Amino acid sequence: MSAGALVWGIKASLLGYVRGMSDGVVEAAGGAEATEGGFRFPAIGAGAFRGSVTLTGHHGMMRVVVADPAIVETEEGWAVEIADPDDRAVRLRFATIAAFDGRQASGTALTAEGADLFFGPYTAGTALDDPRIGD
Known part of the structure; x- marks a missing residue:
């Protein structure tokens, strides 16, 4: 699995909800960048990404951090x-993937x-946006 980056929207409806709140913030850091397709996490190794x-x-009650994602093969x-x-x-282990090529x-x-x-x-x-590996 060679790649330049993981491109992943995480969950578009969740991001829309957070961005619509009066104090909602969606922040990319550590190398991750916001893109039209969600977020771009640069590769750091086979199937591993940073950011x-x-x-x-x-008002501080919600804080969810999705950091350093990796796509890994499991027994399932x-x-x-x-x-x-x-x-x-x-x-x-944040999510399962039904199929990955x-x-x-x-099916994330x-x-x-x-x-x-x-x-x-x-x-x-709960269904999430499907990640893809690309540039």
Whole structure:
């Protein structure tokens, strides 16, 4: 899996919701950049990418960080892992991927661990935007 970057919208409806809040902020950092297709995370190795997207709002009550994503092969298929927001040295399985051809994912859905980051509005199995690997 060679790539220049992971391009991923995370969840377009969530980003729209956060951006629509009076105090909502969507911030890319650490090498990640906002693009028309979502966010571009530069590659740092096979299937691993750097950068973060932080969603904040609700007067400090909401803070979700998606950092250093990776597409990894698992016993069940494919998954998206991110750095655990509480300890970036720990990997958290954020989403499952139903199919992945080395470039384009499809059927991306939150895991229970990923859903826990949202404290309620999303559950395991909630559909996410599908990531793709490109330039």
